[in-house]
Amino acid sequence: MPVGTLASVKGVPQDLLEDLGVQILLGNTYHLYLRPGLETVRGMGGLHGFMSWDRAILTDSGGFQVFSLNELRKVNEEGVTFRSHLDGSSHLFSPESAMEAQIGLGADIIMAFDECTEFPAERARVRGSMELTLRWAKRSKNHFEEHKHRVPWEKPSSAQHSAVSSQLASSAEAAGSSDDESSRIADGGVRATQGLELRSPGRPGAAVPTRTGTLPAAGATQSLFGIVQGGMDLELRRESAERTVEIGFPGYAIGGLSVGEPRDVTREIVESTLQYLPADQPRYLMGVGTPEEIAAYAALGVDMMDCVLPTRAARHGLLFTSVGKISIKQARYANDAGALDPACGCRVCTRYSRAYLRHLYASNEVLAQVLNTVHNLSFYLDTMRRVRHSIRLGEGTGFLSGVSSQPKP
Amino acid sequence: MPVGTLASVKGVPQDLLEDLGVQILLGNTYHLYLRPGLETVRGMGGLHGFMSWDRAILTDSGGFQVFSLNELRKVNEEGVTFRSHLDGSSHLFSPESAMEAQIGLGADIIMAFDECTEFPAERARVRGSMELTLRWAKRSKNHFEEHKHRVPWEKPSSAQHSAVSSQLASSAEAAGSSDDESSRIADGGVRATQGLELRSPGRPGAAVPTRTGTLPAAGATQSLFGIVQGGMDLELRRESAERTVEIGFPGYAIGGLSVGEPRDVTREIVESTLQYLPADQPRYLMGVGTPEEIAAYAALGVDMMDCVLPTRAARHGLLFTSVGKISIKQARYANDAGALDPACGCRVCTRYSRAYLRHLYASNEVLAQVLNTVHNLSFYLDTMRRVRHSIRLGEGTGFLSGVSSQPKP
Numbered sequence: 001m002p003v004g005t006l007a008s009v010k011g012v013p014q015d016l017l018e019d020l021g022v023q024i025l026l027g028n029t030y031h032l033y034l035r036p037g038l039e040t041v042r043g044m045g046g047l048h049g050f051m052s053w054d055r056a057i058l059t060d061s062g063g064f065q066v067f068s069l070n071e072l073r074k075v076n077e078e079g080v081t082f083r084s085h086l087d088g089s090s091h092l093f094s095p096e097s098a099m100e101a102q103i104g105l106g107a108d109i110i111m112a113f114d115e116c117t118e119f120p121a122e123r124a125r126v127r128g129s130m131e132l133t134l135r136w137a138k139r140s141k142n143h144f145e146e147h148k149h150r151v152p153w154e155k156p157s158s159a160q161h162s163a164v165s166s167q168l169a170s171s172a173e174a175a176g177s178s179d180d181e182s183s184r185i186a187d188g189g190v191r192a193t194q195g196l197e198l199r200s201p202g203r204p205g206a207a208v209p210t211r212t213g214t215l216p217a218a219g220a221t222q223s224l225f226g227i228v229q230g231g232m233d234l235e236l237r238r239e240s241a242e243r244t245v246e247i248g249f250p251g252y253a254i255g256g257l258s259v260g261e262p263r264d265v266t267r268e269i270v271e272s273t274l275q276y277l278p279a280d281q282p283r284y285l286m287g288v289g290t291p292e293e294i295a296a297y298a299a300l301g302v303d304m305m306d307c308v309l310p311t312r313a314a315r316h317g318l319l320f321t322s323v324g325k326i327s328i329k330q331a332r333y334a335n336d337a338g339a340l341d342p343a344c345g346c347r348v349c350t351r352y353s354r355a356y357l358r359h360l361y362a363s364n365e366v367l368a369q370v371l372n373t374v375h376n377l378s379f380y381l382d383t384m385r386r387v388r389h390s391i392r393l394g395e396g397t398g399f400l401s402g403v404s405s406q407p408k409p
Numbered sequence: 410m411p412v413g414t415l416a417s418v419k420g421v422p423q424d425l426l427e428d429l430g431v432q433i434l435l436g437n438t439y440h441l442y443l444r445p446g447l448e449t450v451r452g453m454g455g456l457h458g459f460m461s462w463d464r465a466i467l468t469d470s471g472g473f474q475v476f477s478l479n480e481l482r483k484v485n486e487e488g489v490t491f492r493s494h495l496d497g498s499s500h501l502f503s504p505e506s507a508m509e510a511q512i513g514l515g516a517d518i519i520m521a522f523d524e525c526t527e528f529p530a531e532r533a534r535v536r537g538s539m540e541l542t543l544r545w546a547k548r549s550k551n552h553f554e555e556h557k558h559r560v561p562w563e564k565p566s567s568a569q570h571s572a573v574s575s576q577l578a579s580s581a582e583a584a585g586s587s588d589d590e591s592s593r594i595a596d597g598g599v600r601a602t603q604g605l606e607l608r609s610p611g612r613p614g615a616a617v618p619t620r621t622g623t624l625p626a627a628g629a630t631q632s633l634f635g636i637v638q639g640g641m642d643l644e645l646r647r648e649s650a651e652r653t654v655e656i657g658f659p660g661y662a663i664g665g666l667s668v669g670e671p672r673d674v675t676r677e678i679v680e681s682t683l684q685y686l687p688a689d690q691p692r693y694l695m696g697v698g699t700p701e702e703i704a705a706y707a708a709l710g711v712d713m714m715d716c717v718l719p720t721r722a723a724r725h726g727l728l729f730t731s732v733g734k735i736s737i738k739q740a741r742y743a744n745d746a747g748a749l750d751p752a753c754g755c756r757v758c759t760r761y762s763r764a765y766l767r768h769l770y771a772s773n774e775v776l777a778q779v780l781n782t783v784h785n786l787s788f789y790l791d792t793m794r795r796v797r798h799s800i801r802l803g804e805g806t807g808f809l810s811g812v813s814s815q816p817k818p
Contacts, residue, residue: 006768011420011775013756013779013780014760036743036768039744040744052761334449337453355449367419370422
């Protein structure tokens with residue numbers, strides 16, 4: 001899932017995202033809550049209407065941004081008090097208010113409010129944090145069940161959106177019934193968005209573009225996913241997973257990773273935790289990773305991932321290619337007439353030279369960000385297409401030796 | 410002509426410019442000479458190859474940027490010595506070096522090296538400056554005639570480009586033979602790009618995209634246009650025009666305007682000067698203007714114009730619409746679900762709401778610049794399409810009462 005923090009994948013218009021084959025975007029509740037604010041988004045029919053995006057959207061709970069952007073946050077049983085990074089104003093996120101916010105934003109998949117445990121942390125601290133997240137998970141579910149009918153999909157200015165969750169669940173289940181073990185892996189994500197390939201052709205003078213896709217069943221609502229915490233402790237992760245599954249959600253995320261721990265620890269936690277999460281429901285690894293990592297985690301059984309890496313790296317001129325990572329700012333590319341990635345069919349690689357991309361970056365041209373982001377997203381989406389293809393063919397992910405983000409020798 | 414200063418219309422990929430119907434772009438010799446430098450662009454087959462743009466390009470001579478960006482410039486008979494605004498390094502632009510630069514950049518239309526006279530200026534100063542520009546015009550033409558075969562269009566990595574100038578001249582001439590006076594106006598620009606509607610579909614792994622359009626006749630070269638100066642003095646403008654025509658160019662520009670003078674003075678100078686320039690050759694008014702102005706100048710007989718206004722205003726959130734100019738940053742648009750311009754069919758107005766555009770701008774999202782620029786260019790290009798259509802129908806430009814960049818009442 002590409003990250004569209006403020007209802008925009010930085011620099012890339014929505015129709016280009018559609019052309020790239022983006023099936024689902026991630027929005028950040030914390031940022032959208034501060035700007036433009038919930039009432040604005042709700043009034044436009046939720047994020048789908050506000051940003052004119054018919055395909056699937058997932059919002060995080062806000063917990064991770066509060067954790068990473070606010071030094072002065074205060075956590076208690078009720079929730080987290082924090083100050084806006086924009087104007088210093090004071091706010092409270094609780095399980096209930098995070099659900100309110102996410103119902104108002106109207107994404108297809110929303111996340112339980114959790115505490116992201118810092119790294120490193122003492123075992124007692126990790127256990128306490130995990131227990132808090134479990135209590136918040138119950139409160140999140142309770143509040144969601146009571147208020148989920150308030151999702152603004154019924155607004156006349158916005159079409160109703162498919163209930164992605166039920167598709168995710170049923171497709172994962174269908175895949176799970178296959179004889180071939182590998183066909184289950186990461187396939188939920190593929191099928192989840194079938195039927196979501198809607199377009200917004202729009203019409204001149206339309207208030208908000210008219211959507212023409214299939215409508216969800218009447219009364220369709222969002223899907224609330226639970227989040228597993230437990231720090232870097234395999235036993236606490238197991239307990240967190242089992243007790244979160246006991247509460248019961250249509251999908252589960254592994255949170256609290258990519259917070260500074262070594263990568264082999266991340267992998268160990270993921271591999272261990274996955275076995276305690278139902279294989280017939282979507283399993284979502286938050287905040288990961290490099291191209292090699294997303295392929296490797298898909299091979300382990302992860303169905304969904306999000307990461308700012310492709311878009312953030314693009315803004316710093318770091319480009320992922322079939323021959324390794326390229327820093328386009330380097331002078332060696334100043335007169336390089338070759339395509340950025342000769343093996344890539346994206347609109348950047350088929351049209352522009354490395355010399356031109358280097359010039360745009362070196363000259364601080366905004367087009368550098370646009371083109372670099374389009375290419376990196378294309379590379380990531382191609383990687384996931386190859387993962388899915390291998391799974392369908394029952395080939396595992398042996399092709400992955402060809403995926404590399406190491407610099408060229 | 411949209412302005413693509415550094416071989417990029419800021420924020421807009423080339424394929425979107427093609428979709429908008431952009432037929433010709435302007436590049437700035439001064440900026441490209443400093444970054445990425447002539448040898449890089451020449452080595453990629455000129456600007457067409459470097460920026461992967463098959464349609465027409467015009468480069469200015471560098472004189473105006475030296476005038477406007479360099480407080481410490483020194484002018485003498487040889488040329489202008491100036492310091493780079495980037496690193497303070499010292500450079501000389503002369504008629505000969507400006508021709509070398511523009512031949513290396515390989516645009517279809519290039520401009521004689523001139524001195525842009527400051528405003529206000531004493532009559533003696535204006536006359537001296539005008540005489541200098543005339544001497545430089547002769548030197549520009551001489552150097553161009555001797556070296557024009559060096560245009561890098563023959564490079565194997567770049568397709569050859571149509572000789573726009575001959576088309577401009579012949580179409581203007583054909584239009585001139587029409588009984589209907591108004592059919593001559595601004596039509597050169599329309600027909601000039603017939604046969605230039607090439608696309609760069611590219612192919613994966615191509616070094617530089619392969620062009621598939623019609624090739625120009627063997628030995629085709631660039632077209633060098635002369636520039637009329639003479640300050641705000643009608644007599645000097647007449648003399649400058651007549652003596653520039655005497656030197657002989659395939660097209661003529663009116664320079665030295667939009668330098669701080671009142672708008673009615675600009676208009677008076679343009680109207681007066683046009684009558685001394687051949688109506689059967691392209692007449693180009695440099696650095697103009699608002700939507701009303703470009704329509705009004707086309708009605709006077711101007712065939713070509715360039716201006717940073719649509720792109721620069723877009724970056725400041727100022728948007729041209731059929732109901733007047735809109736400052737999208739204003740809070741009044743925060744919850745406005747309407748299209749930016751209900752009468753506009755561009756990909757921005759048919760998809761996004763004012764509320765979304767306002768949010769992007771207020772949040773400093775790069776997508777704001779992309780979408781705002783696409784819309785403003787669309788509005789300008791639509792304005793010129795209406796101008797051409799009116800001319801073809803012999804209707805004059807009476808529709809222009811509908812073109813307005815005034816704020817809504």
